[in-house]
């Protein structure tokens with residue numbers, strides 16, 4: 001089977017195990033059905049997720065120009081604490097920023113090989129956690145907007161990492177129950193005083209079941225370094241395709257890349 005298209009992040013469905021769909025220009029390919037098959041991936045070009053032009057991808061699927069101009073790639077996407085839409089102050093485009101920022105957000109603890117803190121829009125639950133490859137996730141605060149969630153995260157990240165270490169995530173084989181609720185109680189004191197009211201205890205802990213077993217060695221490749229790759233797909237965790245022999249490709253890291261995909 002020969003396919004071609006622009007990569008967007010995989011769509012996931014929280015089942016046991018999680019079901020993944022590769023999104024190639026809107027064609028959805030059910031990846032769980034391809035385990036054990038040989039995939040050949042060839043980098044053909046680019047298609048910026050914003051302007052659609054065939055220009056090198058700079059970050060997050062955007063060409064350099066769009067990354068620095070689109071409101072969908074603004075600083076507050078990565079640093080929620082800088083949000084100003086609740087004050088009516090525009091960063092790049094107030095209407096878009098209001099839509100993104102002025103809605104319920106959740107601050108959470110997730111286990112991705114280590115405990116980390118993060119912020120998500122409620123509409124992205126549980127997708128956000130699956131994209132990160134979290135084994136467990138626990139909401140610890142519920143806020144009305146992105147700014148409030150960001151302020152809590154900033155205070156907590158002096159005590160808990162806020163980045164996912166992809167190698168630790170892929171190496172992880174944590175099977176037992178991890179008590180994130182206990183962890184939450186330990187960091188409660190670091191909540192900023194003005195934001196204690198958003199603290200939420202006793203929430204349900206999420207547990208995720210990936211179609212994945214960790215290999216002996218783990219090495220990640222990009223299509224920049226390896227424009228043509230062939231390997232047998234054996235599993236998926238987070239947004240990482242796992243190939244026989246320990247090769248991994250981060251699908252989300254290739255948003256905006258146009259590829260040819262051959263399935264044998």
Ligand SMILES: [Zn+2]
Nearest residue numbers: 048051063066
């Ligand atoms: Zn662009």
